[in-house]
Amino acid sequence: MRPLTDGTELLVGRDGELSRLAAWVCDVAAGRGRAVLVDGEPGIGKSALVRAGCTAAAGAGCQVYWGAGDELGQSLPLLPLLDALQITASTQDPRRGAIAELLRGRATAGKGTDLAAAAAEQVIVLVEELCLDGPVVLVVDELQWADRTTVAVWGRLVRSVRQLPLLLIGVTRPVPRRDDLRSLFRLVGPEGRLRLGRLAEPAVLELVAALAGGKPGDELEALAADAAGNPLYLTELLDALSRSSCLDVGDAGVVELTGGATPDSLPEAIADRLGFLTEAARTVLRAAALLGDGFSVADLATVTNCSLAELLPALDEARAAGVLVAADDDLAFRHPLIRKALYDEMPTAVRIAWHQSAAWALAEASAPVDRVARQLLPMVSTTDSRLPVPPWAVRWLLDVATSLIGQAPAAAVALLRRAVRDAPLDDAVTGALACRLADAYFGVGNIAQAERIACRALDRVRDPDVLIDLHTTVLQCRALTGCLPESLVVLEDAVSRPGLQTRHRVRLLVLIARAQRELGEVDIADRVATQALAELGEVEDRWTTGWALYVLSMVAMTRGEWAKALPLFERAIVIVRGDPALIDLTLRLRINQSVSYGALNRYTDALAAAGQARDLADRTGSAVRLTQVQSALGQLLLGAGRWDDALAEVDVIPDDRKDPSVVCCDHGVAAIIHFHRGEAAAAQWHVDVAATYSERIGDQVVELLVRARSLAFEYAGAPDKALAALLEGLNGEDAGEDLLGDAARLAVANNDAQAAEAIGARVRAIAAESTVPHRRALAEYCTGLLDRDATALLRAADGYRDASRPLSRAKALEAAATAFAEGPADDRGSARAAFTHALDLYTELGAQWDVVRLRARFRAFGIRRGPTVKHRQTTHGWDSLTPTEGKIAALVVEGLSNPQIAARLYLSPRTVGTHVSHILTKLGVSSRIDIAREAARHQPASG
Template sequence: MIETRFAPSLIGRQRHLDRTREWVTTLATGRGRAVLVEGEPGIGKSSLMRAVADEAKAASCQVFWASCDELSQAFPLLPLLDALESAPVASGPAEIAELLRAESAPGNGVDQVAAATERLLDLVDELCATAPVLLVVDDLQWADPATVQTLGRLARALHQLPLLVAGVMRPVPIREDLKALSRLVAPADRQRLHSLSEAEVARLVENAAGGKPGPRLLRLAAGAAGNPLYVIELVDALARGGALTVEGGLVEATGTRTPGSLAAAIADRVEFLSAPGRGLLRAAALLGVDFSVSELAMVSGQSVGELMPVLDEAILAGVLRENDFALAFRHPLIRAALYEEMPAAVRAAWHRDAARALADGGAPAERVARQLLPAFQRDDAPGVADEWMVRWLVDTGQRLVARAPGAAIPLLRRAVAAIPAGVAPHDLLACRLADALYRAGEPAGAADVANSALDYVTRPDYLVDLHWTLAQCRAMEGRAAESLTALERALSLPGIEPRHRSRLQVLSARTHCMLGRLDAAERLADAALASATAVGERWATGWALGVLTIVRGMRGEVAEALPLFDQALSVAEGHPGLADLRLVLQINQAAALSNLDRHDAAIRAAEQVRQLADEAGNVVRLGQAQTVLGELLFAVGRWDDALSEVDLVSRVSKDPAAECLDQGVAARIRLHRGDASAGHHLAEAQSEAERLGDVVIGAYTLARSLEREQADRPAEALAVLMDALVASAEEVEQMAELLADAARLAVSLGDGKAAREILTQAESVVLAGAPHREAITPHCRGLVDRDPDLLLTAAERYSVAGRPLPQAQALEAAGAVLAERGDLAGARTHFTSAYGIYSDLGADWDLARTQAKFRSYGIRRGPHARHRRADSGWGSLTPTEMKVAGLVAEGMSNPQIAAHLFLSRRTVQTHVSHILAKLQLHSRTEIAREASRRGAGFDQAS
């Protein structure tokens, strides 16, 4: 029970305290939630949450407190890393911080911020597995975007974690990302603190003054407008000045020396410190609300021993407080008052000196940059591009770009603008600026900088970096073709060495490949391979082989691609600059194995590379691995598992093609199941497809066609597929995916011309050793010629290939042809087989359509047809969900379950969400309880 008499700033907050007590009680039982506490500065938000933290600790919960300020906004995840610094886990924030600080060159595929976010989420998950967790983020209005995004991710997972995420913020400034975050908080869990009433102010004054206040003192306190901090500071200022006396049993104010504002009251408190104390506090104010004593020693130029007496004085005076292993200003407004009283020019110069002192002391790049940013934020700031800052940017700039591109951009802009083109550091810093803009999500700005730099940069390695950045920017904007002109111009420059020429050729080959221009891609990749091999350029050799594997795969020449995978992987082995290529190769190798219907090997390969990408922090490749795995699981009929890989709630950062494919797969499943959410997936896929231009994504194309068919617009459905078949003429595997559906629609519409075109294309995609490709011609010809034997041959080959959906479609078509011929017994047999497969897939739309079709022939579903799986309860769980539920019951965290089952944490999170929904439960604790009630039966099932 919180006793307000011991917490003056909580007077008048009993209603809020009662509500927050409910939060802690719920948390202690294993249920998570997100809450927001809002109010003006000094209103008591932090005091309220410290009371909550005390109650949470008393209830055996873990408590972590993150503080944001203006200086931290450009540095991703810094408040969370600082808050979790003492987390009792093996892999903690120190390792995450090192990951963020690792140098990352343009084009290496690693997004340190995204990778660190994943590690932080893993860390919170592990903490929640040991005891409930309260995570407070104070002054959320100053949080960096990555921190806000991470909190949003946590908020979406709270239904399965014993985690209370509490945001503490002022109502202004208003930010779009914070508005989106607040929408995740239930209205009942948003606490808005208002000014105290007159009676509550009187109680607060009595508590602070140590006696019942007189009328003059109450009149002075009324000027605080009900702000608790101002009231307390006002009374303390009067006490320090000897302006409080006891008259007739009342504490009364005397004299005229009273602070006229909260800032004045705070300044009065600081004025009572010694001169050395005030000077040291101003230095501390440069470092932020929270600061380490070691960094203060660096900035002040004093030893820790010399600092201690002054720091003790500030703590006794109520200016500073201890904050775990650091110190903090008792209130952000105290720090703000000290900071703002310094003239702007003095403050800027002091920030610059602090940056240099921290750099000389070995502080991380982000700590140094945190001082440089305010030092140079004024247009007239002195020494904008002095030698020290330029040298520091040359030595440390790439690490800063990787860690905090938003912080690097303004510093690099100033340096690039101040140094003439051609002067040594300019070109390097321009390359880094373009890279920083790309990483910060500003592709248009990055392209502008890169394009401008290409007009004067001549050093070959810088040229390659600029073209790499430019190609990525244009690909993001659906303008990949524009990169080709610039690359051709670069390749024609005199004096380009073979090593760099081969790298530019590889980049050009990749761009052609991305645009589906396979002949040009192959020609350039072959040229790059020859040039790179001749000079021993390993990077270009590996990537040239990688492009050739992609070309072979897109043409359907899968068997020819397999030896190239082994050759390329051998080249990339052990080369740090080719770590990204190794992941690309392994992802594409998994897809190639799938195209040969070696699904078990393909799924194992996809799961392995997904885990490797996760460990490497390569979020783009992680997303692509999950995409390949989702497509594989769809093909073999594991649709629930496929949806878990592409679930919207657990989306990872992906390129447009992977995202479009993901959403296309999800839309196909939802459409076949008659699920209304298919429209949302289609809309997501369409937005990505528009960025890709003319590139055909098979899963999305099939989903678009199916949507039109279900809307009773079969001619439009066929047109979608026919257009895609023309556009993907060079991409055999892509084309093969579309043919059977196109043939079915052409026959149903009586479009003989289209049917003949489809048959011609079907005969060109046969691939020996790939049963699903061997099935396409008999499937299409069986549909066109109404030949049940050909359709049954196709169904048998699809069965061998392990692809249930086309198998069911071929069986259904064979049954329909037999029914037309009057062979109702044969039709019933194949109808029942198709019905059973559709039932296993949960394909409600196909079941309804098939039943209606065969009912017209007088055929009812056979007595031995399998029943569909339940939609809820333990019987509705998939085998994977049963395994996950069993491991949850054993007390494993999501990361632990992921490692045990070779899944990603996000996939496990999605499985847990599905389990909770199907069992109508609210927490992992409830899953464990229900599992224990099932006892041996559950163990057997899992």
């Protein structure tokens, strides 16, 4: 961690920048957050300026946290933020300790687990909780060296500053300017950018006078001009001249040069400073330079094999020479360029050997995985390095591979790839290394390379446990690339080999069953999974039993036997619960259990199961499962008529972190809601975004997106095209239960008898002998539409009521009202009653488009409904808040943080954050304090 104060720094010529920074500090102290990027060339005074602002912030009662990126640590995630927030395994704070434990991989969701993503979410929650204790200033210095996860978290926090008393400051250089850093500049906007240029001549002379102790003479003034207005260069230049006794203060207070050599560049000036150190101090500092810009004294003692007493003289000398400064309980180089000078003066071969020695010492001391990996990485990232991975490092890699892959898969790829290259071909360890390397490539998303490595290893590995692991990796890869038949051939060959132990044979059978189910061969999958359980008998094998039951439950879901699937899920969850190796399976079971409950219209149970899955995915870092469960929540809430909550859930995770099919589902949910609410522009935006992702999923049918596209045509007055879109989506054998009702309605509206009859037959087949309320309601609905039978349509409405599907119920009531009004009996009384019930339901949903359409249609029958209580008529202001937003606003007023509100309402902190953002937008305010102020203004009106 870098120092927050340094009394040796002089700020000259920065009055304007200091004034802006002081204003931002005043704002955050008053509860109004902001994100700021301070940029400028190295040595221009960025850090000094921000430290001055942090000193002022601390004086104003703010909590100040400071971390810095490091060129040596770019492959390891979150280091600047972990450093800033004091997140270590030894911390006494349980919040910080939980993040440290997560990154150590104590509980992960298996292959593809993104521990960094999970830790990033927890870091965001921690920042929010810290903001509850008081205003926070969080600085990430040297942001250009930060890892991509840190930059992503910084960007997420930028979007939250309106909700928090948080002043978020990033300090960066103009180069290197990565794409993710460019996006941060767009996020903060021009008003959040503070660019530091070179000092003007008057400021240069003022700084030189302060450093030299008098007015500079002509020669010194000319020499200072060569520093090009860079404060660090000026400081190093004056210090070098002072050390060389090249300055003389005359009687008039004018400082003159007295001759001698002068540094002609900043690197030369820094070298001059280092040249005054003893060789013993330089040796210690070279070791420190291996550890980064900031370092732990304990780590330095470990890598130098010296006691603290032996190190103190060198450290004291370095601090006296202005090379090192204190940074809380640790030390740091006064400027990164000083560390770089020490680091670069070592020959590459020597430097790499030192890194390797440091890695061994840290590993022997049981240092965290990231610290050891940081020392090994230069050995594999330097192109001319010929050093093999030493045997101890191979053993270490195998021990920590799962944690390292989850935490830093790119670093794991680099290290494991070199270890595999250097291992002997006949070494039994090679297979295990290759297996872990395949997992690492899977972790970084290079599925093709993961598959290639795993397949090659299958030919060499003899250890049956490693073979099963490799087959699992290949199966997962090929499931994503559509090449499962090839994997199935290999698996069937493997299971037929003689001499297999029962444990290994049944595991191979389970993999075969999984492949067959993925290929749509549900009967074969059913048979093979059942066989695996039978052969296992009374032998306890949680992996085999859990996965076999999972396959059987998925087979039941595919067949539409939802009630049969539930006990299978429950039995499997009991078996796998608490097993760290089966977390991904637990997540799959919970998510699909939620879907099954939803299909049976048991929404309370469905939402509870989804909530449990979301919490587990959060804790264990399963980004893939987290996006799936968030999408499942959105779909459940859409069906249950909780549309505002649905919009919040599908908006929680950025699109670039989701599978393309999940993106299409989520935007489909949002588009459907916006179309029904008459918000055509917003709806069409979601359809258009989904279209860019649908190209990546080929022929896969995403029913929610099909519904959205059909609604777009219907909204535009093209019911024939709306029907065509639905019929295209119904082409697949398994597609369509949620599409059939709208297809039947549009077929009748378009007088398409052929389509109507085909849809009716399909519905009757689905609903035959079904006890699921919404399926029986669907059959009544389609029958009523085709036969214009108002009574059947009312039965459908009752069925949808029992199924808790308000939109479908409203449509059935609307159709019943039409049938009554158009029927031979011309039953206006029944028509009016059905119309009124439909109108009330649409109004409660906020389905303004349906309300307007329904009123217009029934005016032709002379049926009208007077003005009702306004519901969601306004889109801005206090009255526009939804019930959920109103509850959250009330809890904000109480002073609760997002995590506390989430716990109170059984939501995720992300979802609460989305709701708070919507509240701020609707109220047109910029902070949580403003929400409280608005609540106070409306309190008399609300009672």
